[in-house]
Amino acid sequence: MRTQAVEDYLKVIYDLGRNGAPVTTSAIAGRLSVAAGTVTGMVKKLATLNLVAHESYRGVVLTETGRKIALEVIRHHRLVELYLFEAMGVPWDRVHAEAEKWEHVLSEDLEDRMDEILGSPTTDPHGSPIPTRDLEVEECDREALAGLVAGQIATVAEVGDEDAAMLRYFAELGLFPDAAVEVLEVAPFDGPMTLKVGRTECAIGKPAAAHVFVTNVREGAA
Amino acid sequence: MRTQAVEDYLKVIYDLGRNGAPVTTSAIAGRLSVAAGTVTGMVKKLATLNLVAHESYRGVVLTETGRKIALEVIRHHRLVELYLFEAMGVPWDRVHAEAEKWEHVLSEDLEDRMDEILGSPTTDPHGSPIPTRDLEVEECDREALAGLVAGQIATVAEVGDEDAAMLRYFAELGLFPDAAVEVLEVAPFDGPMTLKVGRTECAIGKPAAAHVFVTNVREGAA
């Protein structure tokens, strides 16, 4: 019953539902690149398996069981990402795609071994938190870089890991987790932001900046 | 087209067909724990994909393309086995089962990284040869330990990797690749063999001994 497709759906539903609201059919369809009709069918199946609660036309919410499975898969995914990055030297823009496949075949035993080799890490190479063995995650208060205004200083906490080209771009700019950024200027009409990352300046468009999440936001030295 | 099932079938057909004879439907069914009718259907599909040549009621033979794919999968399998064993400390009786899953999700990039980390190894933890990157394998002349007679000395080259319990038994006896064995006695009526492995003596039944392959067989010092 716990097929790869089921795991993928649960993972996506977890991610889309973090704000607490029910997850829509079309949102899932978009994330999985699948037709809407397909999602309806699958959601019904997940409901009969008691992994989600589904109200017709209203979206789905994970049950406790569904949430646990989602977190297991996410733990696998992020541990594998970090393992590939740290232990095998896979570049950070490629670990996500590999981990998408590995997450479904990782045994508990291997999970533990990776965890131990990596020293029970808490975040993956993109800054996303790795759920603990008993599936706790702390959802930190992170805000999008795109929402900051000129003069603010912050620390990069996490970057979106899905788009490899964007990750290469972030790497070029120095936008890694823990990097310090200062917003020098924000052009009007959703224009680009001028940043100081470390000691170098750069400009970044709003769409890309929406995939960078920061923490510890404060006003810069005047 | 290259599904996991296709890869599994090709791998098994390769293995069963090493003696040169066409591979029977039932042999495949047995190996894959699948009904005979299922195999017929899959074999037909493989034939339309030009991966095997199939003569009705006569068995199948791999085409060159099919053989290449089989060797790729086998290379993946054995590299993964060795990686799990060497780099992750997975006990040798468990690496086979894990590798069965990993072999299908390993990218070329990861394959190369494992190969490099391991120093371009030539055999897996059970002594099976790892095909080279351009898919050459040397099928060495190995004979079953079960076929030796009293007084012969040989070197263990390979042990069957499918049965975890049997592997644990071999480990207990010291029957690893490269171990020296001397046949002290062979009981009649397919009875057990008494061996000297290293410095200790032990008895092993014929069925188990059929899964140990040796090389460099010679007469012992009289």
Next chain:
DNA sequence: AGGTCAATTTAGGCACTCCTAAAAACTCCC
């Protein structure tokens, strides 16, 4: 040669995951 038995293939189904296209429900705005 004929019969028996085993191996193989055929036939009909089932579960899963996906698709497209049409119908139904919801939302929102006038």
Next chain:
DNA sequence: GGGAGTTTTTAGGAGTGCCTAAATTGACCT
């Protein structure tokens, strides 16, 4: 309150991979 437009669901199919049971073929033995 009634469209218009979007979202969701329903309906009908397709491909893969598995099953069982019945029919066929091949092999072997007398």
